[in-house]
Amino acid sequence: MSVAWEQLLPWAVALPFVGAALTPVLAARSPRWTGPWAWGVVLATVAVTVGLVAHVAEAGAFTYAIGGWSGAYGIELRFDRFAAWVLPLSLLFAVIVPFSWRYVVVSLEPARWGAFYALLLLVMGGMIGFSITGDLFNLFVFMEVTSLSSYALVAVGGRGVAAWAALKYLFLGAVASLLALLGTALLFVLTGSLNLADVAARLGPDVARGPVLIAFAALVTSFLVKAAVFPLHVWLPDAHAIAPSPVSAVLSGLVVKTGIVGLVRVVQLFHAADAVPLAGFHLALAWLGAVSIVMGAFLAIFQDDLKLMLAYSTISNVGYIVLGFGLAAPYAAVGASVHVVNHALIKTTLFLAAGALIHQTGFRTLSDLRGVARAMPQTAAVMAIGAVSIVGLPPTAGFLCKWYIALGAFEADRAPFGFALVFGALFIFVYYIRMVNALYFQAPVHARVAEATEVPWSMRAPLLLLAASCLVLGLLGGAPLAFVEPAVAGVLPVGGP
């Protein structure tokens, strides 16, 4: 008998949560060991997700019924090809946690170390749970676990300013979660079930259209806020710029993607039920995405604060993903799915490199950081590789997905969106060129920048590893595209655009 792989599924959630619960206990005895402990927990989770992805590649989607209560009665965990993004997600945590060691020691008092790592593990567990649950209400709960830990993480480093940014994030995030709960409640009232597959099966033509549309709109709005798509992005820049850099990497690279995963789940649900006019919805998504790309890039051009610039660039990149799904073409959907992962990688690279620069020099604006490449050549090189990747130049990780999304735009006979995409890329190119120019080709204005030393190896090794991954994923990018391809039919509207 073969190994029962689906038995691994609950461990992917349980490991980080139990690890997080034990972290404060450890912190009370020896705060120094909380970092290595958190890393151990993350590595164990990586091992579990490797097993899960290997199984889904071989045998297709599989489920696990918690406590043996199957289907409509119990809570079901479900692992499909979209959920496979939990592997790169936990791998990125395995890089971010060691990077944080030195950062945390310098910028937080020892009493907060335990809380910091516990919250990081909770964010990871929440996102993994969110991605693998097959239950609507469970989706809400895991979203709240992720969001609540994120609010706290934004505030963990600073005092008043950080708390104010975190509270703005909390108010919008809480309303978004509430809308998701409202949509869940409406669907439960209409169908009497919370299981995603079961709800889809019960949303027949005899169910009242009005409430179904309200539920759909509430869920979609909620996830668009979480994903920070343009008009709903107002909470993002402050929260992502003020948080400690490893946290910015987690928030900007990974947490906004819960919104995307949520969108995918909702579209899968309503796709199966064929209950709402998905073609019109996809067109709206494409427009939102296009506007997001251009506006995010436009706003980023005017930023002098390095991390604020990166935060606005996240809005553009989420725009690419949303546009990719909205184009309703197989190529574009494949590109968008992979960009979820690649953008996470690139944005983590950029935020950690920015964190390293800020950590060593004490400055955070481009005008202050001029000429830092002479003192910190390796970190600046990582920053430059990240910039080239996010603009989407070959041969880096950003190129392939954007190329696929553009291909999809022409495939779907919607060339204007393809032009919006290229136009947005030009904008993005402009401000990243400005950044590279400031770091490399301008004379330092501060003595501290000229005399800065390279970051210690515990921070440098993660940076170099991430930069190398940006290049490797650009050169060997076909595998993730091929992996996700069989799954995208489930998020395209029935009968084409």
Add this chain to the structure above:
Amino acid sequence: MAPFGVDLDYVAVAALFCIGLYMLVAKSNLLKKLLGLNVMETSVFAFIVTSGMVEGGDPPLLVAGAQPPFASPIPQAMVLTGIVVVVSVTAVALSLIVQIYAHYGTLEVDELKERP
């Protein structure tokens, strides 16, 4: 009870939701905003709980003489979980508000916006 063809509880839920939203958007004091958020959340919980009601239904307990139809127990389990979530959100928000007050000395949004 369904005057004008709409159940009264749905009217109450919609009214509570709008009152909470108004407080959250229009009030300038952070504590009042938080209260508005709580009112909104309560309205959604009320909606979920009332959906479990079955006309003439018994409590869903397996005791001697229990007769179907039973009221649905799932909404209550959902709302319990939801309350736990909302209490945590409120606790985090309150602790952030305490920090904001300690740093800025005010809870009014229009004054907070003017400070760096």
